[in-house]
Amino acid sequence: MQIILLLYTFIIHTHKTQAFISSHDGLPRKPSNIQTKVTRLYESGDSTRDMTSLKEWAVQNRIEISSKATISLNSGDDYGIRLNQSAKGMEKILSVPKAMVLDSEKLRMEWNDEIEPALNHIEKAGFKDSGLNFILMLKVIKEYLLKEESKWSSWIASLPQSFTTGVCMDEVEMSCLPPFALALANFERQQLETFSEAIELLQNGNSSLLKEKVDPDLILWAFNIVTTRCWRYAQDLNDTDVIRPIIVPIGDLMNHHEPPNVFVRDSDANGNVDFVLAHDVTVEDDTVSNLYLSYGLTNPHRFLIVFGFVDTSMPEIFSQLIFNNPTPELINLGCNDRSKLVYRTSDGGISTTIWDCILFTLLAQVPHEQDLFYTAAALENNMEEKLNFHAKYALEESMTLRGHVKGTVQELKDLIDKIDSVAFPDAHPRLELIRRHNVFLYETFNKVLQRIEARCQTEVMRRRGLNV
Secondary structure (H helix, E strand, O other): OOOOHHHHHHOEOOOOOOOOOOOOOOOOOOOOOOOOEOOOHHHOOOOOOOOOOHHHHHHHOOOEEOOOEEEEOOOHHHOEEEEOOOEOOOOEEEEEEHHHOEEHHHHHHHHHHHHHHHHHHHHHOOOHHHHHHHHHHHHHHHHHHOHHHOOOHHHHHOOOOEOOOHHHOOHHHHOOOOHHHHHHHHHHHHHHHHHHHHHHHHHHOOOOOOOOOOOHHHHHHHHHHHHHHOEEEEEEEOOEEEEEEEEOOOHHHOEEOOOOOEEEEOOOOOOEEEEEEOOOEOOOOOOOEEOEEOOOOOOHHHHHHHHOOOOOOOOEEEOOOOEOOOOHHHHHHOOOOOOOOEEEOOOOOEOHHHHHHHHHHHHHHOHHHHHHHHHHHHHOOOHHHHHHHHHHOHHHHHHHHHHHHHHHHHHHHHHHHHHHOOOOHHHOOOHHHHHHHHHHHHHHHHHHHHHHHHHHHHHHHHHHHHHO
């Protein structure tokens, strides 16, 4: 039975993709007062990162760094941890005592009732899942204000003081973001504003957690420190499963790469957080090898907005497909799993999950065949039968996907052209980074489009041949 292709716009969002974070899309109604720089650490005249005392501080606090590793003291992108000798897989590179880890859940229990008004405000604003991030931000602020009296003072002095994240972007830069990145940037900005309100609430309530006025610049800085340097993980704490964010000093110097060559080994039963080599690493002559963790997969928008960098080496990226009101069967096929709804960046390859979800949705017009396809694809794992269905409806599913991809390609091209036409680009220092992000996406989606066009052409020719 012929599939009615006009219905596909009701099945998949058009290329003007709606925000994937509910109730936090759209630009702020009023210009934000968010600043992009933080005041100099400890009011010193040196605005650069101070890495000089970090190794000594680590020794004083029983942080163990392998003799084969070194902390990079270079500027720019060279901050990090490197291996200067060959090492075997499973070898421990860094071990940080739990006493030096900033653990949000432990802080919440320590501060108990004093933190509740702020957390209640954050929950009412729709950011309940971010409450523990706020606690980490408050901890960073408190230790910063202690200056040299803080036991983390050397670590704090080593932290970056300016960022290229979404909360630091000006309105011109924001206007050059693709829809998904813009939605995430607005989410981050609104989260920051809510955290600022929560801090003001604590101050007005004469909380002992904050004994002095906190400058907005310091709030912004602490927010960036937490979002770019913490990670969430699940552990058992007091017989309850808690997914909580933590910051591990010095461990936070590990940069991102996929695949990583370092993994974190940790549990509540251990006294340390250990960073261990994932495999053998060979270092020849006088060279060094950078050590990396993985910050996650497939979402370049998150890297740009949350962390402030662009990773053009990503093997796969999220397709930006969102299926409206998915059925349990469609969810079972993977329509909500963004790690499977991906395009291959090298050649525009399209994941099987994408084709499965599109075809299942289209076959809603042919219920009997939809049932047969679902049985083959999800229940019996009958690959031959599933491929037969994809071959039968190759043109219909290709044309459905083509509309979304073609629109995204044009959207990205328009944004690149917009950046290139900005009169004074130097006044917007993050435009170059945004442009690299947009070009990376444009090139990938264009490869996908070419692959779809070729598939459509092949299928049209095949059907014409059958009709002769």
